[in-house]
Each structure stands twice: as structure tokens, then as C-alpha cells.
Amino acid sequence: MEHFIIAGPCVIESEQIVLNIAEKLKNLSDKFSIKIIFKASFDKANRTSIDSYRGVEINEGLRILSKVKELTNLAVTTDIHEPAQAEIIKDTVDVIQIPALLCRQTNLLLAAAKTGKIVNIKKGQFMAPWDMKYAVEKVKFSGNDNVWLTERGSSFGYNNLVVDFRGMLIMKELGVPVIYDATHSMQLPGGAKSSLGTPQYAPFLAKAAASIGIDGLFFETHMNPKEALSDASNMISIGTFEKILPQILEHWYISKKYETYL
Template identity: 45%
Template structure:
């Protein structure tokens, strides 16, 4: 595992192949206990069999929504408590987004990794507050930034005394309603010294739809993931749901849960081929 010291600590207790990529995966938002259990059970079993280090992801609140009527969450404390329960039950590290500096300490008492949304990756006070919790910090590259410019986000976090930082590529704005992935961003961001993750689902969003609901192109998830592994990504980020059509957030670009296992099998073979 690239730049492995803090990542090895994060997934301690799991049995995995250190030459594998790591996986950050789960439903977009905490909808309830049953959904979290279903996803955690399935994905943890698959990752154990394939020897992939696994971090469970779900947002306790969705602050960035197109429409004011969109679902944002079941309540911060309730959702965070459910995430803590997943960590304890399945022996998995967990990650969730934060949106303001004031949220950092609260979320850090429940999860193992704090994620900075792409739109907020330049917010200095937010990055510093996340760093000061001592948790691993995953910063998503803004859709409006180059990979090379993300070194400044890394510098802010490390300058606050925290060397545990990941960077995530999630596409670049292309016109008003599409994103493209520039795979040059993977080695460019790795040059900052941080492991780099490919967000295989949000990079396929089709934002700013006139319906008020973000669209997506999930049939291309496998293409994005394969190319990322071939390009040397350290980890993958995949949002997954048993039935994306009824998901309360980002259903248009999430991977259907039963499609994850065959995809990961292919990706492990690609990883071995390019090592």
C-alpha cells in the first residue's frame, strides 16, 4: 500500500494483500441501519476474500444538494452513531464528509477519517480544523482545479501538524452538465506525497440538471475504475447501494451492490498485471 504507515494503521486488524489498492465504499448517505448493515456485510466479505483493505463510507449529512427539497439526512447524531456502530460491528474504519470547521471535532469522535468535499477543498479553516482532530483527512480535488494545485491543500493539513492526508480525483467540470477525468492528475497529486484515490462514481455525475436532481452515467464506472488502477491509483472510492433507483442521494451514479464483486475481481487482476 503506497505511503503505507498511516493507512496500515487505519486498516489494522484486516487481513489484506499490501500490494492491493484500498477501497472506500458504501452508500452515499446514511438512510438507516438496515442499509448500512447490508452494504457493510456484503462489501466486507468481498474485500476479505479478495484481500482488499476496506474503509466504509457514508455521509451523515448531505449539505451540497441541487434542490432545497432533496434529502439531507436522518439527523447528525443518529447517523454518526450508526456509523460508529458499523465500525464496531465489522471492525472497519469509517469515513464521512464534513462541511464546516465546527463539524470537524464532532464528526471525529465517531469516525476514523474526515472527508473534505470537492467544492470545499480550498477552505483553509476547514482543512486546518480537520487536521487538528488527528484523524486521517481525505480531500477531494475540486472540479475546478488541476491535480498539481492540490499540493496546497496537502501543505495546509501537514502545516497543521497532521501528515495523514489522502487526495481524491473526482473529475473536472466540462461544460455545464458533465465531468471528465484527466488521469494525469493521479501522478501529479501523488507527487505531493499523499496516496491518491479515484472516485469512480462522483466523477460520472451529470450536475446542474434542470430537474433539480443530479444525473449520472453509472455504466462507465468499470471504465473509470480500470483506467485508474492502470494509471497507478492507490485506492478507489465507489458509492454503492442495493437499489440505486430508490437511493435518497446520488442514485443516478451509484454502483448497484451486486455488481461490485465482479468489478473488484477484474480490478485485482489488473493491479497484479501492472505491479
Template identity: 50%
Template structure:
């Protein structure tokens, strides 16, 4: 039912939350804040939080508070606020484990061609959100979507998160939104904050351009994206992952208000 609620509506939907679950209090606070805003604006909301971070530049980077502990926090967010939740998976075992706690399984961009992972996600019967690889054309995402559908799961969506531009930057080709909608025949999401990453920094810590969050988000809605993905934190400078490109939590209400006006204007 969640999938139909996301796609059968006139307003864009929102996937938003912290990059990684750092603790119960922070997750509940973010979910409560964003839900109040989205309820008022009529935006379908899915809480996002990674239960672990497997793709890290350095061995000493934060990866999580423990798989089961973080998944239970995601389940508590779902139960307490009555909203669906999404988390990343990296292995077939992750798919089976996370499916007990969440509504949407997200395939990281670097893993979007991993057949066994896509099939495992599909076999759970959960909604599957596949992030487009930074190295793939929009047309190529059709084959990732086909793997999920041919494994028995029609509830699939894809997410644009930027394309590699040189060694330390990403760029969003907005033609890809329409191309993927036509090629994949499923909802297409714009991952605003990851599109503004500056990876492969000499320090081993990914950089970002958060000042351009509104630019990317507005353009995504203007070209007809079905959903928006935003990572947010009360204090991004203290976030344990991806703080350099996250939106400060107190700024999300104003941004969403402006995005709603754009959506209404183009409708």
C-alpha cells in the first residue's frame, strides 16, 4: 500500500533523514520535525536512515552503532510516527535482515549492477529503491529495474544522485529524470544532497556544496521528478557521515514550502 500512496498523488514525495542512525533520540527528533512539516504541506514522507555505512573511504570512519540496534530504531520511528522507513543494504544477508524492520530497501549507487543484491532485495517483497551509479547512463537503469521486476517485485523506483565529473565532483544531468521515467516506467527520485558530494578528497573525507541544495532541489521538481531525497541533521558539522553535504534540519521547512509552490506551478 505504501508504494501506491507514493506514486498515486499529485505532490512529490520525500525521502529524508540522517545519513546514518547515530542514536535513537536523534532519529526520533528528525522524524518528528520532518513529519510535522510534511503533514502540513501534504507531502508523502518516508524516513531515511542507514543502519550501517559499508562504503567508507577510511578504515577509521564511523560505520554505525550496531546493525540490530539501528534497525530497531528504524522500526521504532515507523511505529511511533506511522511513517514508512528506508535503509541501505549492501549484501544479500542485509536484504533479509533489514526487511524485517523497514518498508523500502535502498541499493547504493556503487552496487546498482550487483545482480545477486537486486534479486535478494526483490525476493523480500519490499519496495526497492535503486540509486543510479555515478558511472551509468540514465538509459542503463532499465536493466537494473528489470532484474527486480523479473525476480517478482514490481514495486521499484530509481534515484538520480549525480554523475562523476572529473575525479572530485559530480554533476546532475536533468535530462536523465525524464529518460529514466520513460525507460524504467517507475518513479524517479532526485537525491539532492548526494548529488552535491565532492568525493575522493585527499583527506579521505568526502566534501560537499550544501549551499546549492536549494538549486538542485528546485531544478529536480521543475523537470518533473516524482520524489526528492534529502539527508538532514540538526547540526551537520557534527554528523558522523556526509555532514559536508547535508541540509540543516531547521532549513527543511522553508525549502519544502518553496518546492511545493514550484510543483503547484508546473502542475
């Protein structure tokens, strides 16, 4: 499978911010000949605090994502939190993302599957990698074989996530593309009004994931991460993303060259 990257801001803050980021990502996609899928959420329903910014309403979000596709020709993805949302977004997005905390929700998975779109299921922080086979089976039960799995870290202690690289290889054995979410796995969830994070480590773990032949990588990116209204503490800047992208491609090249050893 062709390697690819999912990137974009955590949440839609404004049309202009989204289009600025999408334009930068389109330029990088062309410059480095790598497929980039643009990601932004119209709603973040699982924020830590009731006061946290959640996004825009669904129709406005879809209008902005449609504009991204029109102006950049990038594929787009967004997440859903309720089964009814799958039908609403299916004509706009190319990939439907299932949030990690909802990866076991049968009705949500079935609704996403029935759209015929690619369904990208984020592995729950509480899930063993081999148990994700049941989420994959739920999507395939509806006749949709287009399933991806995304690793975003596991919670082994209070307010922290740990990435087990064996887990990504175990999920690849399920016969579906596997993605490593380099920025969300840098979160230090809870323990504060908004999640904290250590984004300085994201580039290193992303290169490590590319080195073991992971199919895709996921980065939340922003022009000014510190000013972002959601996930500011674990996002990386577009500038940082541009600097590490050629290094990631080199690691992917090496992994493909020696894939017979995996």
C-alpha cells in the first residue's frame, strides 16, 4: 500500500485558518510527492472541560471541508461521535474517523461502515492491539472491507500514554492498514482543564514508526500551535512538519527496502 499522511488542525476554528493550513499541506504533498489527507473535526465531543472549545456545527464544518477539497484537491477526513452523523458527512469526506474512546461502539461502527467509505478506527487507550480485531469485524460485517486502524498510545498510568511499537505490528497482522498518530500519543490527558503534552518527542516516534513499515502517519498541525483552541499542547507547527517530512520519507524508504526482515 502507498504510504500516506493524515494531517491538519485538531478542530475547525475558522474557515481562513483551515484553508491556510490546507494550502500549506497541499504544497508539501506536491513538493515531497506524498499523499496527504486533510483532517479537521467539526466537533470535539470528548473535551476535558465543559468550557473547552468544541468547534463549529456540522453543516458549517462540512461546508469548510468541501472548500478544502475544492481548492486543494486533497482528500479529507473528520470524526463522528453519533451514528446519525455518518449519513450526514458521507458525501463530503473520503475517510470517516472513529474516536479512540468510541472504538467499541457497535452502532457507530456499523453506521460508518454502511456509508461505504474508508473507516479509520482509532485504537482505544484501554484496548489491547489484538482485541481491535473485533472492531474490524464489525465494519466488515456490513460488507465494507475498507478499514484502517490507528495507534494513539495506551494508558498505563495516571495522565500519561505509552506507545508499544509491537502493538502496531500486531494490528498489521489483522490484514488492514495501520497508522501511527504521532501527536495524539504525545498527550498527557486529564489532570488539568485541558490535556497537556510533549510534542517535542513526536518527530522521533514518527520516524521510528516509519522505520517499522507503518502504512500511514497522523499529525495534528497548526500555523501557531500555542494559539490553537484545541490540543495546543501536543500539536506541531507546519514549519516543524515540513522539516521532518523528508526524514520520515527516508525511514519509509529504508523500511520498504528491508521489509522482508519484518
